[in-house]
Amino acid sequence: MVGLSFLSLLALAATGVSAASIPAPLGPGATPRKTNLTPGCKNGPKSRQCWGEHDINTNYYDTVFYTNHTVEYWLNLEEIDCAPDGYLRKCLTANGTMPGPAIVANWGDEIVVHVTNNIKTNGSSIHWHGVRQLNNNANDGTPGVTQCPIAPGTSMTYRFHADQYGTTWYHSHFSFQYSNGLYGPLIINGPATADYDEDLGAVFITDWDHETADLHWATVANFNVTFNGSDTGLINGMGTGNCTALNATKADPNCLSDGKKFELHFEQGKKYRLRLLNVAEEDWVQFSIDNHTLTVIAMDFVPIVPYQTKSIFIDMGQRYDVIVEANAPPADYWLRSGFQPLCIPNGAGANNISAIVRYDKSSTADPTSASVDGAIIAWDLCVDEQPSNLEPWVPVDLDLANVVAGIQTETIGPEWVDNNTYLRWWVNEGSFMWVNWSNPALGDVINGDLKAIPATDNIFQVGSNATAKSSLRRDEVEWVVLVIEDKTPFTGISHPIHLHGHDFLILSTGYEQWTGRTYGWQFKNPPRRDTATMPSNGYLAIAWPLDNPGVWALHCHITWHSSQGFGATVLESADKIPKPIGGDWAKELDPICKAWHEWEPTAPFKQTDAGI
Ligand SMILES: [Cu+2]
Structure with missing residues (x-):
């Protein structure tokens, strides 16, 4: 399948064929895609399908191009005290925040990330979830598979190319470190299958425990099929718990507050792009915003023919890009991300993960809106979206x-x-x-x-x-x-x-x-x-x-x-x-293994799980 480049569009335009009549590259019998591509069009609120010399029809597997631009980031991995829902515990973070800083690049850019492991007691690594890493296996960041862990006090530089575009996350792939908070957004700007005014960025959804993942593993998860559920849940690292109520009966010095919900601000009439990511440890979620419709434009790194829905199911590791039009009466609304409740049994506090969408920034009231579906659907199975809704824009068939x-x-x-x-x-x-x-x-x-x-x-x-x-x-x-x-x-x-x-x-x-x-x-x-x-x-x-x-x-x-x-x-x-880019195995990766081999005998904790 060949994408229509800007030049081929120009050529067709020159022969008198209008761009609007050019069918998208589809198989025989398929309905042509609705496009708003015009020759030379620039990406903007009314022309999101355009992207310079490439566009939404470009087959990004066959067409790997280079902008000759490099974005460079530094991530400092460290353990800190945190209380994202009001309960104090230890977290692992990149640059001291959870989620970590957004890594943002354009389609075709080179991405260079210098990762320093300042976690004193364990190795680490960073995996770029969903990034194809074409002919670049050594930068995949999977300990024991593509690299030795980065030893405490040492660094590793990852280099990779943005072949794809859309939404994903980076996270530690060392045991269960990401469930202690070690993750962040990786956003590759590119064309989109539907128009929007503003990109509001990543919306991370996760379950959350008041004990560390290490403790949860040592006390429950190492032995069982189910894991006792989670205490609360977080959206973009924020959430509420019930510390005050707990403290009424039993003083717990780690109960600092009842936490705070994440907020988004809408302006009437605007269309917003949200990048939804489920990074939970054990929960499928159902996402919705009261009184609003979601237009789904991408699944993972794959743009799709847009479809509309009131709520969307997301499994762990999946992403969906959605467009939400601010067309409800101005008010405060719940953004809900409940766990599919019968899927994996969960603590009561974890069943109502929410954030707030406000049309009036100065409002501090709790919304009084009702769920778009009346209630979270009580599925007894963990489900994905219906396959019939998930039609990739650039088609790939299997022979x-x-x-x-x-x-x-x-x-x-x-x-x-x-x-x-x-x-x-x-x-x-x-x-x-x-x-x-x-x-x-x-x-x-x-x-x-x-x-x-x-x-x-x-x-x-x-x-x-x-x-x-x-x-x-x-x-x-x-x-x-x-x-x-x-x-x-x-x-x-x-x-x-x-x-x-x-x-x-x-x-x-x-x-x-x-x-x-x-x-x-x-x-x-x-x-x-x-x-x-x-x-x-x-x-x-x-x-x-x-x-x-x-x-x-x-x-x-x-x-x-x-x-x-x-x-x-x-x-x-x-x-x-x-062999790894920029040299041979010895030059690129052996220093990482060498440092690990020197540190490992002194490690305070030995491997107690699969290691990835
Ligand atoms: Cu499983």
């Missing part, structure tokens, strides 16, 4: 002829180990994932020693070395189809599956066991993203092209499940994995 290795499966299931003490998740009837921080798989691959990769990396090898014989032409890309199947005896526990290094097509998903057949699967422009729910006791069938050699983590994005070993390492086209 099964390109799936050389046939349909492959990975089954997952629980296993109690050490005399039924600990819960772990096995993948493919094999081991649970347990990376060796000191021995990242990428190092072994670059050294040509695949046998040295620890077995507990759960290698799933695809492409080249793995494929005995390819019938594809030179210019054709091989695709992988993977059906992830839930073979657990539990009901009601779904899993948000996240793959590094690719957007994947969602061919099919179901609440029942896969039949082994492909009847009813969607091969023509199915939903495409980097995180999707595998329903409880069901399956998720995904596909991706083998166009990005590397070792890529594939894991559940429930914090505790990945810590319990729910993950695999996709080893893609092992013989084509590039």
